[in-house]
Amino acid sequence: MDALTLFGLFAVTAMLVSYALEDRGHWFVLCFAASCALGSAYGFLQGAWPFGLVEAVWAVVALRRWQLKPQIIGGRNMRGKS
Numbered sequence: 001m002d003a004l005t006l007f008g009l010f011a012v013t014a015m016l017v018s019y020a021l022e023d024r025g026h027w028f029v030l031c032f033a034a035s036c037a038l039g040s041a042y043g044f045l046q047g048a049w050p051f052g053l054v055e056a057v058w059a060v061v062a063l064r065r066w067q068l069k070p071q072i073i074g075g076r077n078m079r080g081k082s
Helices: 003-020 026-045 049-068
Strands: none
Touching (some): 003 026
8 A cells, every 4th residue: 555545545534433423523624624734735736626526515614614613612603692
């Protein structure tokens, strides 16, 4: 297995894990966005530009979701709402 394949495996595994854990905290949404960006880089590097483009869009969507997701700590919303 070459380095690019290992990079791609890491990116999609990180996407899967962070997506599965999104309900546990807003930081997992940010991890998902970063994983999508890595997946996008992998797609472009291996020559599959449609995959790279779609993953880039997913990264932007996930980053926006992270910005909008309430940050709950200790039962209180960090934006002042309960």
